[in-house]
Amino acid sequence: MSELKKSTRTSFAEAIVELGEKNPDVVTVAADSASRYGDFIKKFPERSFNVGIAEQTMVSVAAGMALCGKIPVVTSYANFLAFRAAEQIRVDVAGSKLNVKLIGTDTGFSSAWLGFTHLALEDMGVIRAIPGIVIIDPADAAEAYVATKAIFEYNGPVYMRLRGRKEEPVIFYKKKDFKIGKGEIIKEGKDALIIACGGAVYDSLKASEILQSRGIKVTLVNMPTVRPLDEDLLLELTSSVDNIITVEHHNTTGGLGSAVAEFLTEKRPQIRQLRLGVKNRFGTAGSEDMLKKGFGLDGETIAISIENFLKNRTK
Amino acid sequence: MSITFEEIDLIKQTADLIRKDCIWMSTRAGTGHLGPALSLAEILATLYKSVLKVDPQNPKWPDRDRLILSKGHGCLALYSILSQMGFFERKLLGDFCTKYDTMLPGHPEIKLPGVEANTGSLGHGIALGVGMALAARMDKKEYRVFVITGDGELQEGSNWEAAMTAAYYGLDNLIVIVDRNMLQLGDFTENITRLEPLAEKWKSFGWGVEIIDGHDIEKLLTAFNKIPFVKGQPSVIIANTVKGKGLKIAENKVDWHYKVLSYEQYEELKNEMSLEELYHE
Numbered sequence: 001m002s003e004l005k006k007s008t009r010t011s012f013a014e015a016i017v018e019l020g021e022k023n024p025d026v027v028t029v030a031a032d033s034a035s036r037y038g039d040f041i042k043k044f045p046e047r048s049f050n051v052g053i054a055e056q057t058m059v060s061v062a063a064g065m066a067l068c069g070k071i072p073v074v075t076s077y078a079n080f081l082a083f084r085a086a087e088q089i090r091v092d093v094a095g096s097k098l099n100v101k102l103i104g105t106d107t108g109f110s111s112a113w114l115g116f117t118h119l120a121l122e123d124m125g126v127i128r129a130i131p132g133i134v135i136i137d138p139a140d141a142a143e144a145y146v147a148t149k150a151i152f153e154y155n156g157p158v159y160m161r162l163r164g165r166k167e168e169p170v171i172f173y174k175k176k177d178f179k180i181g182k183g184e185i186i187k188e189g190k191d192a193l194i195i196a197c198g199g200a201v202y203d204s205l206k207a208s209e210i211l212q213s214r215g216i217k218v219t220l221v222n223m224p225t226v227r228p229l230d231e232d233l234l235l236e237l238t239s240s241v242d243n244i245i246t247v248e249h250h251n252t253t254g255g256l257g258s259a260v261a262e263f264l265t266e267k268r269p270q271i272r273q274l275r276l277g278v279k280n281r282f283g284t285a286g287s288e289d290m291l292k293k294g295f296g297l298d299g300e301t302i303a304i305s306i307e308n309f310l311k312n313r314t315k
Numbered sequence: 316m317s318i319t320f321e322e323i324d325l326i327k328q329t330a331d332l333i334r335k336d337c338i339w340m341s342t343r344a345g346t347g348h349l350g351p352a353l354s355l356a357e358i359l360a361t362l363y364k365s366v367l368k369v370d371p372q373n374p375k376w377p378d379r380d381r382l383i384l385s386k387g388h389g390c391l392a393l394y395s396i397l398s399q400m401g402f403f404e405r406k407l408l409g410d411f412c413t414k415y416d417t418m419l420p421g422h423p424e425i426k427l428p429g430v431e432a433n434t435g436s437l438g439h440g441i442a443l444g445v446g447m448a449l450a451a452r453m454d455k456k457e458y459r460v461f462v463i464t465g466d467g468e469l470q471e472g473s474n475w476e477a478a479m480t481a482a483y484y485g486l487d488n489l490i491v492i493v494d495r496n497m498l499q500l501g502d503f504t505e506n507i508t509r510l511e512p513l514a515e516k517w518k519s520f521g522w523g524v525e526i527i528d529g530h531d532i533e534k535l536l537t538a539f540n541k542i543p544f545v546k547g548q549p550s551v552i553i554a555n556t557v558k559g560k561g562l563k564i565a566e567n568k569v570d571w572h573y574k575v576l577s578y579e580q581y582e583e584l585k586n587e588m589s590l591e592e593l594y595h596e
Binding site for chain 1: 431477
């Protein structure tokens with residue numbers, strides 16, 4: 001980890017400007033959410049549209065453009081995109097396999113004090129219920145930047161989660177490329193296997209350091225693509241262990257933990273899984289740190305949960 | 316543009332065949348939204364025979380006009396006109412809701428040549444049309460985008476979001492035709508959630524509006540020739556129609572939203588309406 005701090009939204013805005021310069025078909029559609037596109041609006045006003053506070057219209061308008069060969073990107077608070085426009089995403093975008101990029105922002109705990117209406121902890125569940133949409137939850141700003149570039153290389157619908165405006169520690173500051181559907185081992189250890197995505201990668205890293213200080217060495221995998229899962233990597237890693245832990249800033253129903261469990265229950269039914277995330281609760285108001293603690297997803301609590309899980313396993 | 320008797324006659328014949336095809340397909344399948352398709356016959360016949368620039372041999376021609384049937388449940392009529400235009404073989408109509416994974420399901424999908432968007436969930440078409448009309452403008456293309464909505468469909472709020480957006484962007488290459496047959500699934504529109512004064516709603520949203528008899532081919536042609544009704548504004552035609560038009564027992568009847576003839580009823584009407592044999596050898 002470096003001293004560098006940056007928000008995933010800033011990285012996205014930088015990447016989208018560069019993509020706009022390279023490809024004249026890249027178009028942005030906003031629902032009073034144009035600030036997320038940064039300088040794109042100023043640089044390419046003829047390719048920037050704002051439909052007002054109307055997420056359903058934003059998605060359908062983008063689909064209409066995609067049907068005419070454009071590569072539109074839409075963005076809003078993840079809840080208002082994934083929930084309010086779910087049906088437009090399903091019918092207009094996914095149903096026609098259109099090349100529309102859906103960017104849900106302020107996910108996980110990053111909308112903090114805005115409270116439960118804004119805390120996006122179920123958005124992946126909605127999108128995962130719709131066939132054919134790639135889902136990406138980048139761990140940090142560096143990954144968000146390369147992931148943004150990568151999703152425009154891919155021809156089809158993608159949902160990507162970003163967090164808020166707040167600057168966050170950059171973990172993968174050396175990251176140069178992003179492969180959709182690929183996870184990466186960021187730490188190796190023999191005692192436990194942790195799979196994390198999005199903002200939870202940072203807290204899992206913290207947890208792994210705490211565990212290490214207590215003599216527990218873990219393998220930590222960053223799994224930014226929640227669909228399609230890196231099944232090859234999961235099979236490889238689970239060939240020699242009997243447990244797995246998933247960590248996410250999302251409800252344990254419908255997100256990474258679900259996706260991993262659904263896969264392993266068919267391929268490695270002997271493996272026990274601990275799904276760390278939000279358990280069938282709505283978000284609430286608080287600072288990000290308060291929320292992580294409150295939901296048991298700060299580094300220390302993750303470490304304790306893993307320790308307990310490992311102890312119970314050996315009984 | 317002057318309108319000739321020959322043109323009107325050709326459109327009338329096309330509309331007549333749309334009706335026969337709709338009745339034939341739905342009776343064979345034992346399913347289909349027959350009433351909402353029959354009210355569309357003259358609108359679709361006029362558009363495809365005289366208004367739309369399309370090339371059935373090259374359905375993805377980039378410069379073509381686009382037509383979105385936002386009231387996707389009216390697809391029987393769309394399938395008929397597309398087959399009459401040669402987008403696909405006439406015999407494919409027999410696949411309507413009779414074969415697994417058919418190209419002609421109960422609501423239209425883009426896998427069928429000539430269909431521009433998946434529709435069936437109401438309130439999507441206008442916003443899709445806005446996207447297409449904006450794409451035309453970005454690409455400096457002349458094509459126009461036509462969207463046919465139901466009248467009950469206008470109870471979906473998404474239509475009015477899209478109507479505001481279209482007016483804001485001054486999309487005079489976007490045309491909405493409201494199939495104002497006064498009925499929806501459960502009752503007359505005005506008995507469920509009142510739409511009137513409908514023309515005033517559209518005007519206040521910044522659209523140019525014409526109200527016409529949606530079964531009068533000459534009036535349809537005249538209206539289409541005047542588009543855009545107001546320069547720099549999107550246009551809407553409120554086409555007053557009769558649900559189930561042309562099939563006496565279905566006309567203006569609420570229960571004919573999603574109802575079809577029995578084989579016996581079909582045989583009884585066959586001679587009178589010059590309908591096809593239900594099954595060919």
